Amino acid sequence: MTGLILNSVLLGGYYAILAVGLAFMYSVMKIINLAHGALIIFAAYGLHLLGAMDVPLYLSIALVGALMFGLGMGLHAAILSRASSGGALLPLLATFGLSILIDNLLFQVFGADNRSLAPLVGDLSWASFELPGNVFVGQLSLYILLAAIVIIAALEAVMRFTTLGRRIQATSQDRATASLLGINTARTAAIATGIALTTGVFAAAALGLRSAWAPYSGAAQLLFAFEVVVIGGVGSLWRVLVGAMVLAIAQSIGAAIHPQGFLIGGHLAFLMAVFFRLPTWRAAFAPIARKGVSA
Amino acid sequence: MTVLSAQNMSAAHGQLSAVQDVDLSLVAGEMLFVVGANGAGKTTLLRSISGDHRQSQGTVTLSGVDISCHPAHLRARSGLALVPEGRRLFADLTVRENLLLGASTARSGPWSVDAIYDRSPNLAKLDQSLAGKLSGGEQQAVAIGRALMGNPVAIMLDEVSLGLSPAAVELAYATLARVRDMGIALLVVEQDLNRALATADQLVVMCEGRVTLRAIASETDAAQLAAASFGQTEGAAA
Numbered sequence: 001m002t003g004l005i006l007n008s009v010l011l012g013g014y015y016a017i018l019a020v021g022l023a024f025m026y027s028v029m030k031i032i033n034l035a036h037g038a039l040i041i042f043a044a045y046g047l048h049l050l051g052a053m054d055v056p057l058y059l060s061i062a063l064v065g066a067l068m069f070g071l072g073m074g075l076h077a078a079i080l081s082r083a084s085s086g087g088a089l090l091p092l093l094a095t096f097g098l099s100i101l102i103d104n105l106l107f108q109v110f111g112a113d114n115r116s117l118a119p120l121v122g123d124l125s126w127a128s129f130e131l132p133g134n135v136f137v138g139q140l141s142l143y144i145l146l147a148a149i150v151i152i153a154a155l156e157a158v159m160r161f162t163t164l165g166r167r168i169q170a171t172s173q174d175r176a177t178a179s180l181l182g183i184n185t186a187r188t189a190a191i192a193t194g195i196a197l198t199t200g201v202f203a204a205a206a207l208g209l210r211s212a213w214a215p216y217s218g219a220a221q222l223l224f225a226f227e228v229v230v231i232g233g234v235g236s237l238w239r240v241l242v243g244a245m246v247l248a249i250a251q252s253i254g255a256a257i258h259p260q261g262f263l264i265g266g267h268l269a270f271l272m273a274v275f276f277r278l279p280t281w282r283a284a285f286a287p288i289a290r291k292g293v294s295a
Numbered sequence: 296m297t298v299l300s301a302q303n304m305s306a307a308h309g310q311l312s313a314v315q316d317v318d319l320s321l322v323a324g325e326m327l328f329v330v331g332a333n334g335a336g337k338t339t340l341l342r343s344i345s346g347d348h349r350q351s352q353g354t355v356t357l358s359g360v361d362i363s364c365h366p367a368h369l370r371a372r373s374g375l376a377l378v379p380e381g382r383r384l385f386a387d388l389t390v391r392e393n394l395l396l397g398a399s400t401a402r403s404g405p406w407s408v409d410a411i412y413d414r415s416p417n418l419a420k421l422d423q424s425l426a427g428k429l430s431g432g433e434q435q436a437v438a439i440g441r442a443l444m445g446n447p448v449a450i451m452l453d454e455v456s457l458g459l460s461p462a463a464v465e466l467a468y469a470t471l472a473r474v475r476d477m478g479i480a481l482l483v484v485e486q487d488l489n490r491a492l493a494t495a496d497q498l499v500v501m502c503e504g505r506v507t508l509r510a511i512a513s514e515t516d517a518a519q520l521a522a523a524s525f526g527q528t529e530g531a532a533a
Contacts, residue, residue, distance in 0.1 A: 163395070163399075166388070166392050166395060166396055167396070167399065169385065169387070169388060169392075170385050170388070170396050173385050173386070173387060173388075174383060174385060176347055176367075176383075177379060177383040177385075178396075178399075179346075179347070179366070179367040179368040179371070180345055180346075180347055180367055180368075180371055180376075180377050180379065181368075181371055181396055181397055181399045181400070181441070181445065182368050182371035182372045182399040182400035182401065182445055183368055183396070183399045184368050185368065
């Protein structure tokens with residue numbers, strides 16, 4: 001039981017790192033980036049290429065991070081800013097198209113082979129800490145969870161305590177007023193996109209180190225990230241961590257009930273979150289919830 | 296010396312022409328009021344001057360520099376501030392954060408958060424309050440403070456007294472009087488004719504997108520302004 005909970009929490013750390021870029025993009029620009037998964041896979045190939053050239057992993061993360069930041073700014077200028085001025089549906093279609101483009105481009109260039117970053121870190125990929133009570137915790141999973149917490153804390157700190165963060169919030173809340181105050185809203189939104197894509201590099205590293213990927217793996221990553229964001233809800237990025245934990249625990253419970261239940265458990269948690277957010281369902285549940293409290 | 300001037304301003308919403316051939320000019324420390332009925336084009340005029348709405352024709356000059364082709368954020372950086380209708384504060388940010396955002400113009404000048412708090416101690420107490428939770432009067436004070444934070448040479452204010460209690464209106468105008476005394480040009484849109492008459496240096500009355508009356512406050516009266524608001528220009532110096 002302890003093992004199940006611990007492993008769920010560690011898996012939740014991975015889901016959080018996967019989802020944080022998607023949540024950031026949605027919370028600051030109201031864009032659901034359907035290319036999020038494909039861009040993570042793109043970054044993973046970048047890390048893999050540099051790894052093959054014997055570049056140390058931390059340096060690869062920095063280099064690919066810089067690349068993705070630039071790519072994010074370009075993506076905003078070329079596609080997202082135009083798409084988002086055309087209504088809520090257009091960014092969805094544009095990023096969906098982009099994901100197909102990236103998937104197939106990667107397939108064309110790299111072929112269908114599965115790849116992994118695990119060889120780059122030696123025995124870290126299977127090493128573990130032993131806790132009292134004969135419980136083993138994967139070192140890598142623990143580091144991924146810590147990385148997720150650090151990334152979320154860093155983004156929250158940037159948003160709260162820096163001029164850039166205030167400008168991003170102002171641009172997201174009321175673009176017209178932000179530009180009346182002298183804020184270059186196009187540039188600010190481009191930087192925010194760059195930041196969102198940069199977090200994807202950490203997701204790519206986590207994915208590549210703990211397992212393997214192929215060109216079309218993006219959709220699965222997007223699905224998990226999407227479920228995390230919906231379960232957690234928008235607002236503070238810490239909700240991403242909560243959503244990720246709920247998803248991971250639901251999946252683990254599903255797997256404990258039935259060997260095929262892993263994904264179904266997660267999907268059920270996702271659906272319950274969706275229904276709970278529907279106003280009509282909320283209203284229907286409200287009297288029951290009140291009765292429960294008074295009884 | 297003319298600080299802000301708008302010549303031949305015209306602006307449209309699609310096919311609907313909202314502002315036609317309006318000329319305005321203000322010198323430093325001058326207060327010009329634009330009055331008129333709803334739909335006269337006052338807000339569109341202000342938005343076109345600020346760059347929030349692209350004018351279809353016309354020239355905006357600020358301190359002698361033509362800024363007609365600049366987007367809104369560059370107009371703000373050259374020293375033109377707009378306090379929009381309804382204040383439009385960032386509701387989820389604190390008073391301090393709202394004020395700090397005003398400094399995005401990156402202009403040098405006397406204003407800082409502390410300087411604002413010195414002049415309005417009431418705001419200092421609200422430092423960490425969310426802007427969305429303030430009363431209308433407090434929001435107006437923050438909005439004016441936010442505009443000052445950009446160290447502007449001219450401030451435009453849309454519907455200053457709309458939705459405010461009489462006491463809050465009094466306070467807002469007391470603040471504006473001090474701002475004017477510092478030599479900042481003020482272009483104010485106001486519904487309350489008597490308030491406009493009592494405060495303005497110059498008055499401009501608009502009706503259906505055109506100027507129907509221009510007057511110096513001491514040489515006109517409410518009846519003349521009201522008549523001009525409904526398009527009667529006889530006997531006026533338009």
